Amino acid sequence: MSTKQQEKDFLAHYNVHDHDIPLSCVDVVIFTIIKDQLNVLITQREDFPFKGNWAIPGGFIDINQDKDIEQTAQRKLKEKTGYDAPYLEQLGATGNNTRDPRGWSLTVTYFALVNADNVVFGKDSCWCELNDGGIIQEKLAFDHALLIKDAFQRLKNKTQYTTIALHVLPPKFTLSELQKCYETILGGKLNKSGFRRRIIKSNVIEEIKGESKQTATRMAQLYRKSDDELHFYLREIYPTFS
Numbered sequence: 001m002s003t004k005q006q007e008k009d010f011l012a013h014y015n016v017h018d019h020d021i022p023l024s025c026v027d028v029v030i031f032t033i034i035k036d037q038l039n040v041l042i043t044q045r046e047d048f049p050f051k052g053n054w055a056i057p058g059g060f061i062d063i064n065q066d067k068d069i070e071q072t073a074q075r076k077l078k079e080k081t082g083y084d085a086p087y088l089e090q091l092g093a094t095g096n097n098t099r100d101p102r103g104w105s106l107t108v109t110y111f112a113l114v115n116a117d118n119v120v121f122g123k124d125s126c127w128c129e130l131n132d133g134g135i136i137q138e139k140l141a142f143d144h145a146l147l148i149k150d151a152f153q154r155l156k157n158k159t160q161y162t163t164i165a166l167h168v169l170p171p172k173f174t175l176s177e178l179q180k181c182y183e184t185i186l187g188g189k190l191n192k193s194g195f196r197r198r199i200i201k202s203n204v205i206e207e208i209k210g211e212s213k214q215t216a217t218r219m220a221q222l223y224r225k226s227d228d229e230l231h232f233y234l235r236e237i238y239p240t241f242s
Contacts, residue, residue, distance in 0.1 A: 020104070022095060022103070022104040022105055022106045023060070023100055023102060023103055023104065023105040023106065024060065024061050024105075024106050024107075025058055025059055025060045025061060025105070025106075025107045025108075026058055026059070026061060026069055026072040026073045026076060026107065026108050026109075026110065027056050027057070027058030027076075027107050027108075027109050027110070027144065027147055028056065028057050028058055028073050028076055028077050028080075028088075028109075028110045028111070028112060029056055029091070029109065029110070029111040029112070029147060029148050029151035029152075030056075030057065030077065030080075030081065030085070030111070030112045030114060030119075031111065031112065031113050031114070031151075031152075031155060031168070032113070032114050032115065032116040032119070032127065032168055033116070033168050033181055033184050033185075034116050034127060036180060036184050037129050037130075037184065038129070038130045038152075038184055038185060039116070039127040039128060039129055039130065040056070040127070040128055040130055040136060040148055040152075041056070041057060041080065041081065041119070041121070041125060041126075041127060041128075042054045042055065042056060042125065042126060042127075042128050042136070042138060042140065043055060043056070043057050043080060043121075043124055043125040044124040044125070045141055046124070049100070049101045049102060049141070050141035050142070053139070053140070053141040054128075054138045054139070054140050054141065055140055055141040055142065055144050056140070056144045056147060056148065057076050057077065057079075057080040057081075057125075058076055058107070059072075059076055062075075069090075069108050070088070070090070070110070073088060073090075073108075073110040074088065077110075077112060080121055080125060081114070081119045081120065081121055082119070082120040082121070083114060083118050083119050083120070085112040085113070085114050085167075086167055086228045087112060087113050087164065087167040087228070087230065088110055088111075088112045089110060089111055089112075089154075090108065090109070090110050091109040091110060091111050091147075091150060091151050091154055092108075092109060092150070093106065093107065093108045093109070094106070094107060094109070094143070094147075095107065099142055099143045100142060107147075109147050109150070109151065111151040111154065111155060113155065113164060113165070113167040113168050114167065114168065115167070115168055115169060115170055117170060130148070130152060132187050133149070133152075134148060134149040134151075134152025134153060134156075135148075135149060136148065155185060156185055156186060156187070159182060159185045159186055159237070160186065160236040160237050160238070161232060161233050161235075161236045161237070162230050162231060162232050162233065163202070163204045163230060163231045164230060165178070165181045165182050165185055166178070166181075166204065166205070166225050167228075168181050169181060169225075171224055172208060172211065172213075172222045172223070172224055173222065173223055173224075174213055174215065174220040174221065174222060174223065175196055175199070175220070175221070175223065176215070176220060178199065178205070178223070179192065179195050179196075182195070182237065182239075183239060186237070186239040187239065188239025188240055189239055189240050190237065190239050190240075191240075195237070198233065198237070202231060202233065203226060204225065204226055204231045205223040205224065205225060205226060206223060206224060206226050207221060207222075207223055208221075208222045208223060208224055
């Protein structure tokens with residue numbers, strides 16, 4: 001019998017349940033900025049364990065519905081927010097025999113950055129403020145507080161050298177609003193002229209001809225993203241701290 005036929009026969013009689021299978025899920029850390037404060041979406045659990053406790057959106061992988069783990073993440077995000085986020089990134093995987101009281105558990109974590117005006121969620125979900133260390137006041141189920149903290153650090157690092165902050169803005173925005181988003185995530189102030197030179201030179205935004213917005217002091221030009229692609233800078237952006 002050929003090796004190929006042996007392989008075929010092996011797979012035909014293989015039972016995946018011959019080996020222990022950990023609980024496998026995907027969790028999504030969803031960030032936004034509200035009133036110059038970084039927030040994360042949390043939802044109240046309907047079932048045990050931790051029934052009634054707050055947690056980040058997520059759930060088990062549906063092997064009949066999801067072709068891969070990113071589709072699971074997209075499905076869970078859409079279920080909880082009614083929104084297809086333009087930016088979704090895998091943060092990493094973690095698993096052990098203590099994070100879930102039901103047994104050995106593995107989760108793949110994603111994070112997304114969204115505009116809060118586009119999100120529609122039910123009464124069991126809410127935005128919760130993060131402090132400068134990526135920590136929220138609410139007590140969370142499982143190890144979700146740690147997942148949020150890790151995602152926050154990735155977001156902060158990525159904001160230093162990419163255009164990820166654009167994804168939190170509405171379709172039309174001013175340069176000041178864009179700079180404020182960067183400052184909120186990075187936790188410090190940016191040089192105004194230097195920031196604007198970098199943004200304009202990188203061609204990641206474009207003027208909306210003939211459209212402006214009244215600010216507290218003047219009429220400000222409105223801009224929009226050139227596209228939804230993530231652009232990278234050669235030099236990192238470093239804020240100053242007071």
